[in-house]
Amino acid sequence: MRTEEESSAWIRGMFGRVAPRYDLLNRVLSLQIDRLWRWRTARILAPSIRPTSVVLDLACGTGDLLQSLEAAAPARYIGADFCHPMLIRTRLKSKAPLVEADGLSLPAADASFDLITIAFGFRNFVNYPHGLTEMLRVLKPGGQLAILEFTQPPSVLVRGFMHLWNGWVINPIGRLLSGQGDAYEYLPESVQRFPEGPKLAAMMTAAGFTQVSYRYFDLGIVALHLGRK
Numbered sequence: 001m002r003t004e005e006e007s008s009a010w011i012r013g014m015f016g017r018v019a020p021r022y023d024l025l026n027r028v029l030s031l032q033i034d035r036l037w038r039w040r041t042a043r044i045l046a047p048s049i050r051p052t053s054v055v056l057d058l059a060c061g062t063g064d065l066l067q068s069l070e071a072a073a074p075a076r077y078i079g080a081d082f083c084h085p086m087l088i089r090t091r092l093k094s095k096a097p098l099v100e101a102d103g104l105s106l107p108a109a110d111a112s113f114d115l116i117t118i119a120f121g122f123r124n125f126v127n128y129p130h131g132l133t134e135m136l137r138v139l140k141p142g143g144q145l146a147i148l149e150f151t152q153p154p155s156v157l158v159r160g161f162m163h164l165w166n167g168w169v170i171n172p173i174g175r176l177l178s179g180q181g182d183a184y185e186y187l188p189e190s191v192q193r194f195p196e197g198p199k200l201a202a203m204m205t206a207a208g209f210t211q212v213s214y215r216y217f218d219l220g221i222v223a224l225h226l227g228r229k
């Protein structure tokens, strides 16, 4: 059994190994739909973003959500990720300040951000309640958290389809293209383990977020959870 520190180090190393092929893999394994999910998220959030808003895109990876947000609404964006090879790739897409930081221990003062976004990153946190508490701490009062994440589709049929997709597409093609077998075993497993839509909403409320809501995209393959401080 790994400690949280050991799991976190393994996850950081795994994303570092996947980083050079991360964008290609996303496009192939999602049939490009991943771009649409980030674009829709940016479009939903844009009306609440002001040019003076300070927005943290946490677990920014190679910067795809950051790029969609920057295109949707001007603001003061900051990207953060605990994996250096990912941040190197973000730099190719965005001029925003970038910080190498763990979402469980952010190098930011209390009440720093108007909005925190996190796309396909929260699932990888080794301690969800701790991650939520930390994001709540650095949000300004009235600030918003937006979590875009894979989820368990509410429909049994769609769940069955996703199970087959993971086994027959994600796992073998992910292995082949990345050369990292363990990473593409971990990713579907991490989705299975991740709390379903209502459970994540309950967790956010328990952590102290208010006005918690969520909506599914594309038959519930992913969900966007929103909450306010």
Ligand SMILES: C[S@@+](CC[C@H](N)C(=O)[O-])C[C@H]1O[C@@H](n2cnc3c(N)ncnc32)[C@H](O)[C@@H]1O
Binding pocket: 011, 012, 015, 038, 058, 059, 060, 061, 062, 063, 064, 065, 080, 081, 082, 083, 086, 101, 102, 103, 104, 118, 119, 120, 121, 122, 124, 125, 126
């Ligand atoms: C699947 S990628 C998603 C990247 C990007 N947000 C996107 O939409 O493509 C997950 C990212 O989360 C980062 N990550 C995972 N756990 C983290 C943590 N505790 N703190 C900061 N970043 C983390 C990884 O390094 C990786 O870049």
